[in-house]
Amino acid sequence: MPLKSVVHYLQPVDDWLPIDKQVGIAGVINGLAMKVLFLDQSGQLGGAELSLTDVAKHFKHQGLVYLFEGGPFADKLAAAQVPYKVRQRPSLSISKESGLWQGLLSLRQLLPLVGEVAKMAQTYDLIYANTQKALVVGAMASVLARKPLVYHLRDILSAEHFSPINRRVAITLANTCATLVIANSQATRQAFMDAGGRPQLIKVVYNGFDPDQYEGQPLLRPVLQQQHAIQEGFWIGHFSRLSPWKGQHVLVDALQYLDEAVQVLLVGKALFGEDDYVQSLQAKILNFGLQDHVHFLGFRSDIPALMASCDLVAHTSTSPEPFGRVIIESMLSGCPVVAAKDGGATELIDHGKTGWLCPPNDPQQLAQMIGECQRQPQLRQKIATQARVQASQTFSLEQTNQVIAGLLQQHVRRTTSS
Ligand code: UDP
Ligand code: GLC
Numbered sequence: 156m157p158l159k160s161v162v163h164y165l166q167p168v169d170d171w172l173p174i175d176k177q178v179g180i181a182g183v184i185n186g187l188a189m190k191v192l193f194l195d196q197s198g199q200l201g202g203a204e205l206s207l208t209d210v211a212k213h214f215k216h217q218g219l220v221y222l223f224e225g226g227p228f229a230d231k232l233a234a235a236q237v238p239y240k241v242r243q244r245p246s247l248s249i250s251k252e253s254g255l256w257q258g259l260l261s262l263r264q265l266l267p268l269v270g271e272v273a274k275m276a277q278t279y280d281l282i283y284a285n286t287q288k289a290l291v292v293g294a295m296a297s298v299l300a301r302k303p304l305v306y307h308l309r310d311i312l313s314a315e316h317f318s319p320i321n322r323r324v325a326i327t328l329a330n331t332c333a334t335l336v337i338a339n340s341q342a343t344r345q346a347f348m349d350a351g352g353r354p355q356l357i358k359v360v361y362n363g364f365d366p367d368q369y370e371g372q373p374l375l376r377p378v379l380q381q382q383h384a385i386q387e388g389f390w391i392g393h394f395s396r397l398s399p400w401k402g403q404h405v406l407v408d409a410l411q412y413l414d415e416a417v418q419v420l421l422v423g424k425a426l427f428g429e430d431d432y433v434q435s436l437q438a439k440i441l442n443f444g445l446q447d448h449v450h451f452l453g454f455r456s457d458i459p460a461l462m463a464s465c466d467l468v469a470h471t472s473t474s475p476e477p478f479g480r481v482i483i484e485s486m487l488s489g490c491p492v493v494a495a496k497d498g499g500a501t502e503l504i505d506h507g508k509t510g511w512l513c514p515p516n517d518p519q520q521l522a523q524m525i526g527e528c529q530r531q532p533q534l535r536q537k538i539a540t541q542a543r544v545q546a547s548q549t550f551s552l553e554q555t556n557q558v559i560a561g562l563l564q565q566h567v568r569r570t571t572s573s
Contacts, residue, residue: 188217189567192279194289198226199426202480203309206362207285211237213556268292273299280567287325294332303570306333311346311498315474326351334566339478340499362478363555366547369487372463383450388416389529392465394481396426397433402471405518407439412522422461424454462488467528470494473516486546491539493524509542
């Protein structure tokens with residue numbers, strides 16, 4: 156059911172070129188290379204940054220990623236041989252929950268950055284904002300530099316994630332300055348429109364993945380058993396930054412209803428200062444006496460191998476997940492996944508065929524589903540096999556990049572000819 160719509164949105168609409176015709180023209184306008192200036196506010200490696208790496212790689216001969224702060228994301232771009240530049244001055248301090256007053260104060264920090272970006276943009280055909288602060292900067296710079304702006308919207312613009320003023324700013328800037336908004340799921344698109352975003356501006360393009368990167372992974376179980384003292388049993392992996400809305404606590408709560416064989420691997424760290432949450436999680440684990448059953452592995456860069464070593468992946472976000480890269484990665488790694496039934500996750504999983512969807516924030520129901528998976532290894536295998544086939548066909552990086560390149564090209568052409 157939802158997968159039909161995936162295909163619909165990946166198909167050309169209006170005056171797009173058919174996908175097969177887009178091959179070979181990606182990133183080229185009127186025979187000339189199209190130059191893209193990508194903007195991202197974060198130096199950390201979140202899903203938005205990992206997805207941007209995959210897009211920017213496609214444009215590496217004619218693009219530049221400008222980061223508002225340094226960090227592991229810059230290293231990742233360097234390793235992928237994607238040209239990037241890190242801003243030398245201190246980063247912006249606007250948070251997702253910022254109010255009007257803080258917003259006005261941060262204008263002082265913002266204006267020099269807008270000037271820098273506008274100057275850089277002179278030699279590019281397009282500004283591509285990958286995050287919300289990048290949108291704010293990119294929008295102003297696009298007006299100054301008279302360049303088209305594309306906003307890759309990777310967040311659900313709802314009250315759960317953003318303050319009212321931040322939502323209003325995002326919608327107003329997107330509506331007035333962007334020529335195109337790319338949403339990472341239909342849930343993200345819907346939230347944009349519900350918040351007042353113009354429907355004709357926004358297209359859904361799902362994140363793409365390279366299936367080869369998930370094939371033939373080494374089994375890490377023996378190493379993990381040794382290094383992290385994880386006992387043999389039924390291993391559940393949770394792959395996400397440690398953050399309240401990613402819901403690691405829901406999985407820990409569910410453990411109370413599960414048997415002794417269950418071991419939980421929490422992979423990821425607090426990327427954006429959620430140290431209080433980590434402490435509360437640790438206290439909960441101690442309180443329940445689950446120290447031998449929950450293991451913190453920290454941030455890892457061998458995700459496919461870790462996923463392939465688990466019996467089940469749990470995704471437990473308590474607010475709607477905009478897309479959820481970890482869900483598709485689990486499918487491609489051959490590990491069955493149970494995910495919170497909300498947001499983009501409901502578009503990625505066909506319940507009972509390619510994974511399972513569980514009501515969010517409900518540890519008892521989650522435990523029941525996990526228990527059923529645990530008791531049925533053959534069913535797990537069947538679901539994992541179906542999911543792998545489905546995910547590699549539907550979420551191909553090659554196709555995603557072609558669609559994005561086609562969209563960018565179309566928008567640059569439209570702006571230059573008007
Ligand atoms: N990830 C990682 N190392 C970790 C934990 C997570 O590389 O230790 C990656 C994970 O594989 C996924 C991304 O971080 O690609 C998280 O993206 P997702 O869309 O699931 O959530 P986000 O954090 O962007 O909201
Ligand atoms: C954001 C979202 C996540 C999505 C990622 C890539 O980080 O939180 O759900 O998968 O962007 O689009």
